[in-house]
Amino acid sequence: MRLRIKQDIPLGAVLERVARLQAYRFENRIVGRLDERVGRPLDGDEHAVVEVLLSEGRNVTSLAVKRTGAATPDIAVDAVLAEIKTSTKANAANFAQRLADVWSEQGAAHIYVNAIRSQIPADALLSAMELVVAENRAKYIRVIGRDYDEMFGRW
Amino acid sequence: MARADLIMTGQVAVGYAERLADLIAQRFPQSASIDGQTAGARTLVWPDRRRVHLSRGVVNAGTVGVNIGSSMPDTRHNAWAADVFSVIADALPDVRVELFDENDDVVTERSARSVA
Numbered sequence: 001m002r003l004r005i006k007q008d009i010p011l012g013a014v015l016e017r018v019a020r021l022q023a024y025r026f027e028n029r030i031v032g033r034l035d036e037r038v039g040r041p042l043d044g045d046e047h048a049v050v051e052v053l054l055s056e057g058r059n060v061t062s063l064a065v066k067r068t069g070a071a072t073p074d075i076a077v078d079a080v081l082a083e084i085k086t087s088t089k090a091n092a093a094n095f096a097q098r099l100a101d102v103w104s105e106q107g108a109a110h111i112y113v114n115a116i117r118s119q120i121p122a123d124a125l126l127s128a129m130e131l132v133v134a135e136n137r138a139k140y141i142r143v144i145g146r147d148y149d150e151m152f153g154r155w
Numbered sequence: 156m157a158r159a160d161l162i163m164t165g166q167v168a169v170g171y172a173e174r175l176a177d178l179i180a181q182r183f184p185q186s187a188s189i190d191g192q193t194a195g196a197r198t199l200v201w202p203d204r205r206r207v208h209l210s211r212g213v214v215n216a217g218t219v220g221v222n223i224g225s226s227m228p229d230t231r232h233n234a235w236a237a238d239v240f241s242v243i244a245d246a247l248p249d250v251r252v253e254l255f256d257e258n259d260d261v262v263t264e265r266s267a268r269s270v271a
Contacts (some may be wrong), residue, residue, distance in 0.1 A: 063211060082185070089259040094163055096213040097220035098259070104208065128214050135213060 011072070011107045017083060018061055022079035027057050036062035039075075040077060045086040049144060053077060073108035080155070082110040085117035087125065095120065096128040100137040109139035111155065116146050122134045127151055157256035158229050159236035162221035163268060165214065165251035172209040172219050173197055175243055179207055182242045183227060203227075207239060237263070 009119040025033060032054045036042055039062035042050060050060050061076045083102050087095050093108040103109045115125055120147055129141045140153035164171075176197035180188050186199040186207075198212035205225040212218030221241060224231045240254045244265040253264040 091259055093212060093214040093218070094161060094255055094259045096164060097222065098161060098211065099223040100213045100220065101208055101224075105206070105222065106197075131213050137213065 003080040011081070015061065015076075015079070018063075018076040018081075021061065022059060022076075031059060033056040033059045034062075035060070037062040042074075045114045045117075046084045048116060049084050049114050050075070052144060052149075053112075056101050059081075073106050077110070080110055081108045082112060083108040084112045084114060086114040087120055090119035090129040092120045092124045095125070096132055099129070099132050099141070100135075103138055111138050111141045113141060113143040118145065121149055126152075156257060157242075157260065159233045159254055159256050159262050160223050161235075161255045161257075162223065162240055162261075163253055163255065164219045164221070164243060165249055166215075166217045167219055167247060167250055170195065171247075172211060175219060175221070176207075176209050178246050179209075179239060179242050182238070201225075201255070205235065212213060233262075240265075 025031070025056065034054055036049060042062055049071075053060055058077050062075055063075060063081075065153065074084045075082050081105060085095075085099055085102070089095070090155065099111055099113075102111055118125060125141060127144075130152050131144055132138050133141055140155050142151040143149070157217065172195055176188055176199060179199055181185055183199070183201070186205075189198050189200060190196070194209065198209075199207045203225075205227070206223075208222040210220055212220045221239070223236050225235065227235065236254060240252065240263065244252045248268045249262065251267045254262045256262050263269050
């Protein structure tokens, strides 16, 4: 199954196969499992988010980058396609705009934001993320900061 | 090399996402325009998978956000992004236009004619 996920197949087919993998894990009570043998290795900022998810019992699968270079979601979380974005700069508007394109361009309506190193004040960043969801440009955004962990929308 | 993938323009009138999409389509006739997912948004796609998505700014509705994507190598991608930037900057002489890279650092900017 892992090999098939790695092939250049439509996103819907990727989702179907990840769902089957998750069903297998569910039936066998496998939780908190990270599988990054399929896709590209996660970087440090992405790992920080994934570690939180694993500690909560989520199963995470890293997805392969398509050979065409087309944008693809980073991961599947319990068989839901998701993207991890890291904020390191101070401009909330630019960061929000970057997220606003993820659903239409990469097919992932669920976004995790690593804001641990962000220079954007927490209230400004959270307001911007709330707007992205309110405008239906993402279904769900979870923001993990140094001393806060907030979510908007519905998983 | 940082990859340029986002242009944010300053305050513009309602409907400018569509107008800018038309201008970019004229400059790049190989592109095809499709409706964006959100109201007023427009997406231009190229046969080689380049794409430009124009939409109302999320945080400030008076701005236009332009997202640029391609599978080209960084050097070619950035040269193309600079061309898109020029089309937008030329169309909006009274508006500040900025081209960012993937880290949200400004690659190049064009200040508004009427703004210091």
